[in-house]
Amino acid sequence: MFKSSRFPIYYKGHPRMFVKDKPIFWWALKWVHARFIIRELTSVPVAFYAIILILQIRALSLGPEAYANFTNWLKTPLSLSLHVISFLFVIYHSVTWFNLAPKAIVIRIGKNRIPGLVITGLNYVAWAIFSVAIAWLFLNLDNLM
Amino acid sequence: MVSKITLEVFRYRPDQETQPSFDSYEVPCEKDWVILDALNYIKDQIDGTLSYRWSCRMGVCGSCGMMVNGEPVLTCATFLNKFLPGPVKIEPLEHFPVVRDLIIEMSDFIGKLQKVKPWIVRKEEKSLEDGEYIQTPEQLGDYKQYSMCINCMLCYSACPVYGLEPEFVGPAVIALAQRYNLDSRDQGKGEREEILSQDDGIWQCTFVGECSEVCPENVDPAGAIQRYKVAATNNWWKSLLMPWGKSE
Amino acid sequence: MKKSSEPFWWALFGAGGVISALFIPVILFIQGLAIPLGWIESPNYQHLYQLFGSPVTRLFLLALISLSLLHWAHRFRFTLYDGLQVKHLNVLIAIFCYGGAILGSLAAGYYLWLI
Numbered sequence: 001m002f003k004s005s006r007f008p009i010y011y012k013g014h015p016r017m018f019v020k021d022k023p024i025f026w027w028a029l030k031w032v033h034a035r036f037i038i039r040e041l042t043s044v045p046v047a048f049y050a051i052i053l054i055l056q057i058r059a060l061s062l063g064p065e066a067y068a069n070f071t072n073w074l075k076t077p078l079s080l081s082l083h084v085i086s087f088l089f090v091i092y093h094s095v096t097w098f099n100l101a102p103k104a105i106v107i108r109i110g111k112n113r114i115p116g117l118v119i120t121g122l123n124y125v126a127w128a129i130f131s132v133a134i135a136w137l138f139l140n141l142d143n144l145m
Numbered sequence: 146m147v148s149k150i151t152l153e154v155f156r157y158r159p160d161q162e163t164q165p166s167f168d169s170y171e172v173p174c175e176k177d178w179v180i181l182d183a184l185n186y187i188k189d190q191i192d193g194t195l196s197y198r199w200s201c202r203m204g205v206c207g208s209c210g211m212m213v214n215g216e217p218v219l220t221c222a223t224f225l226n227k228f229l230p231g232p233v234k235i236e237p238l239e240h241f242p243v244v245r246d247l248i249i250e251m252s253d254f255i256g257k258l259q260k261v262k263p264w265i266v267r268k269e270e271k272s273l274e275d276g277e278y279i280q281t282p283e284q285l286g287d288y289k290q291y292s293m294c295i296n297c298m299l300c301y302s303a304c305p306v307y308g309l310e311p312e313f314v315g316p317a318v319i320a321l322a323q324r325y326n327l328d329s330r331d332q333g334k335g336e337r338e339e340i341l342s343q344d345d346g347i348w349q350c351t352f353v354g355e356c357s358e359v360c361p362e363n364v365d366p367a368g369a370i371q372r373y374k375v376a377a378t379n380n381w382w383k384s385l386l387m388p389w390g391k392s393e
Numbered sequence: 394m395k396k397s398s399e400p401f402w403w404a405l406f407g408a409g410g411v412i413s414a415l416f417i418p419v420i421l422f423i424q425g426l427a428i429p430l431g432w433i434e435s436p437n438y439q440h441l442y443q444l445f446g447s448p449v450t451r452l453f454l455l456a457l458i459s460l461s462l463l464h465w466a467h468r469f470r471f472t473l474y475d476g477l478q479v480k481h482l483n484v485l486i487a488i489f490c491y492g493g494a495i496l497g498s499l500a501a502g503y504y505l506w507l508i
Contacts, residue, residue, distance in 0.1 A: 022240075024478055033353070040472040040475075043468035046417060047469075050413075052425065053420075057501065060438075074425060075430075087425070093410075103368040111283045134423070142437060374400075378400040381401065
């Protein structure tokens with residue numbers, strides 16, 4: 001009757017208790033759980049882009065020809081679709097990460113606890129500033145160097 | 146004319162059957178009825194063999210938690226007419242062994258709760274002449290939210306990690322440990338850390354966040370756990386970099 | 394008391410979560426979409442080489458890449474535990490995730506050294 005190995009201690013004295021096993025795909029049965037798994041899986045595109053950066057640095061170090069091969073690959077439909085999907089996922093990663101930050105972080109000024117919304121807001125401000133700065137750097141790199 | 150609604154109630158009678166089943170009961174859907182009123186109606190009027198726990202009817206005792214249409218709720222605080230036209234599925238709290246019908250076995254929770262010493266631990270007690278332990282409103286505010294827990298265990302039913310990993314200490318126990326850790330009068334942090342900082346303590350939590358969503362008292366166990374992770378991580382690095390220092 | 398190693402990995406996971414959330418969207422968008430699609434012009438090779446070769450950029454990229462990989466390692470490890478209930482493969486999964494992240498970090502360090 002009990003397939004489950006949960007709570008073996010109970011079965012000694014009470015062999016008749018009913019225990020339901022968690023289905024393997026439990027996260028597909030409820031939207032909030034599916035959303036959780038999607039949030040966790042944003043780590044895969046994060047790693048994907050880290051690997052792309054490694055490949056880019058490798059191509060840069062090998063010389064102009066290797067780098068041209070790399071940028072040509074970036075223009076292929078495969079690369080573009082991978083980047084589009086990854087972009088959506090990393091945006092979701094950033095949004096969920098900043099929104100949940102105040103749960104873990106408690107900042108006080110004097111006696112007062114800073115409201116969570118302020119912490120989240122500061123995260124978004126930092127995100128915007130860094131994004132604009134990096135975009136500006138790329139747009140003006142040829143003039144700067 | 147009062148409309149009717151059907152309740153599909155989880156039944157498990159271990160003396161008669163080896164597998165649970167569902168019984169359907171049609172009950173009046175009174176405007177001011179909560180799910181618990183409907184269950185009481187069934188027990189009084191239709192089927193006296195139905196077993197379930199309840200006590201205060203007002204969201205204080207924490208004994209009437211059940212799964213209603215797959216969500217863990219206090220049945221005394223969930224209106225029936227919200228589910229019109231029905232049917233409404235009533236099941237025992239998920240992730241716990243079922244003793245009979247809607248009654249679950251909670252020794253696992255109680256045992257874990259005792260382990261984290263949910264009381265004020267003092268290294269030395271002040272004598273009576275020295276007066277009371279003074280606490281400012283700000284110090285009270287640090288832990289007050291966590292002290293609202295009524296041990297209803299809805300968060301355990303909402304937590305998939307507990308469902309997968311029975312050894313996990315779980316949301317309410319960690320929140321209650323934090324309730325005392327953050328109390329200015331308490332000195333038991335170190336003793337609780339031995340339980341909480343193990344792999345089966347806070348580190349099992351993957352921050353699904355559902356425990357805080359279902360909590361009827363807005364305790365926010367998910368927040369308590371993440372804060373504890375930060376504190377435990379700081380301690381870990383501190384003891385690595387300064388092994389001679391005293392951990393908090 | 395058995396000392397858990399989780400705080401170590403969790404700290405790296407958290408740091409990786411922050412740095413990847415702040416920087417990957419914009420870098421990915423510019424280098425992976427805007428430039429290949431011709432929305433903005435690519436900086437020329439020599440200038441990019443100079444940029445990536447400066448000590449500050451090198452340090453930043455090493456931190457971004459290794460912490461992002463370690464962020465993935467920790468999160469993905471738990472996703473596999475939760476999502477597929479493969480507890481019996483615990484050790485194997487941990488070696489694959491953390492080992493992969495460390496190898497990737499070493500590779501990043503090596504190529505950044507070459508630039």
